Amino acid sequence: MSEKTAWEAAINVEAKTESERYLTHLGHRAFLSLWCYANVHTDEGKKSEGGDGKELCDLLVVFGNHILVFSDKACEFPSHAELSVAWGRWYKRAVDKSVGQLIGAEKFLRQYPHRLFLDKQCNVRFPYELPSMVDATVHLIAVTRGSHPAAVKYWGGQSSGSLMLNTELENRAQHLEAPFSIGWPVGRNRFIHVLDEMMLDIILQEFDTLPDLVGYFSEKERFLKSARFVTVSGEEELVAEYQMTMEVGRHVLPTVPPGTDSISMLEGAWKIFDSSVKRKARDQANRQSYLWDHLIEYQSALIRSGRAESPFAADISVNDNEQLVRALASETRFARRVLAESLAHAMSQPVTADAETTGQYTRLAPSPSIPGRYYVFTCMPRAEKVDYDDYRELRAQFLTAYCEGLILKFPDVIEAVGIASEPMSASGSSQDFIYISFEEPFDDQHLIEIRSRCDELDILQASSMKPTPFQRFEYPDAFTPHGTEHSGGPANRAQRRAEKSAKRGKGDRRGWR
Secondary structure: OOOOOHHHHHHOOOOOOHHHHHHHHHHHHHHOOOOEEEOOEEOOOOOOOOOOOEEOOOEEEEEOOEEEEEEEEEOOOOOOOOHHHHHHHHHHHHHHHHHHHHHHHHHHHHHOOOOEEOOOOOOOEOOOOOOOOOOOEEEEEEEEEOOHHHHHHHOOOOOOOOOEEEOOOOOHHHHHOOOOEEOOOOOOOOOOEEEOHHHHHHHHHHOOOHHHHHHHHHHHHHHHOOOOEEEEOOHHHHHHHHHOOEEOOEEOOOOOOOOOOEEEEOOOHHHHHHOOHHHHHHHHHHHHHHHHHHHHHHHHHHHHHOOOOOOOOOOOOHHHHHHHHHHHHOOOHHHHHHHHHHHHHHHOOOOOOOOOOOOOEEEEEEOOOOOOEEEEEEEOOOOOOOOHHHHHHHHHHHHHHHHHHHHHHOOOOOEEEEEEEOOOOOOOOOEEEEEEEOOOOOOHHHHHHHHHHHHHHOOOOOOOOOOOOOOOOOOOOOOOOOOOOOOOOOOOHHHHHHHHHHHHHHOOOEEEO
């Protein structure tokens, strides 16, 4: 077995507490291992060569221009006759301390982005460049465990027990007087996502890709700032509303009428969504999408081990490798499902090669979530008499020509991502990846050369391109704006009762004033 690189060894160090280990597990599953790091340290306070640095946060996620900083505090809710006393003590230990760590971490990141390390001895530097802090969006997430059982007991089983959202709360003193409610822990100028144990599981299950989570966080912040006072009975209601509402192909939260002073969102939507047939069907359909995740993780392991090779360049940097794989990970869960289906279709084609000649099957697919991006999936078997290195070089040249040739057929192309492999039926396989940006225009001579290569390889010819129209839906059917099916209501009696109950005693789930 080959010796582990410093990068590999550093990420295999187990988190200190069970709570942090669980957060790391969820983070790796949702954000994937190349961008997700537990217990990142800084060299602040390191006074000697053998000394330790200072922990920045419990989990750090760096993905393009987005940085997610997590602080995890698991604090048992105190026993006390006075709820206000118990809540105050828990809030100070869980929320206050998390918020303080997060604010400090962001300040350090913006001032010293190059002083990050994967180990406490500060021997293993953060493996790739952070974005420019001018362009970076930093999301602060406080994971605060321990309040949920107490909240369920307090509400007498009449509520889910998740923390309520109340934007009237703007400082520490106001929070201490409002048990099980969260607003603006450090004021309206800095948004901090406070998640209890229930909401951590829900959010990282519903939004288990970086683009999905960042999309939700952005909409959540917009919605909570859209009126002076916003109250939500539990953040799961926001999640349900967001997942059941689409505008121009993307999930959104409601648009607040101008001049609205206060908004109230009551319980009911999450129960309907959580038990809906369509959500279960979506989850079932999404299973294929994890092929895309496995592809990313496989390549990420090669990058960490230093074994990631490029047939397109003799020496490729970690930053270049990260950018290429990040392009795959920048797709939403639904987009990954569609792309994984196209990739599997291409790689399962019965393409054959005789003793000396290599055949190929190529499928083009526009990105379902990123305008102007096109994918090229090439399945190419190896002929028996062709040396493997020669085969890889031929395959790489073919993939490059195909990806560059997209500029001749698709005027809207901005970038191309190519993946080539042996067929699934092969006894062994390797993959080639390529990323090409078309932001800089090609000159006429370059276009002539691209056209010549395509003609020589007999690819991207009008006679051979066969468009196949298809439709895919995130859910088997679209939800109406309030989350009921187009048939007129939920699919079973339990769902109908839940919806009627929500409307009967509580009014509409959204209230404008």
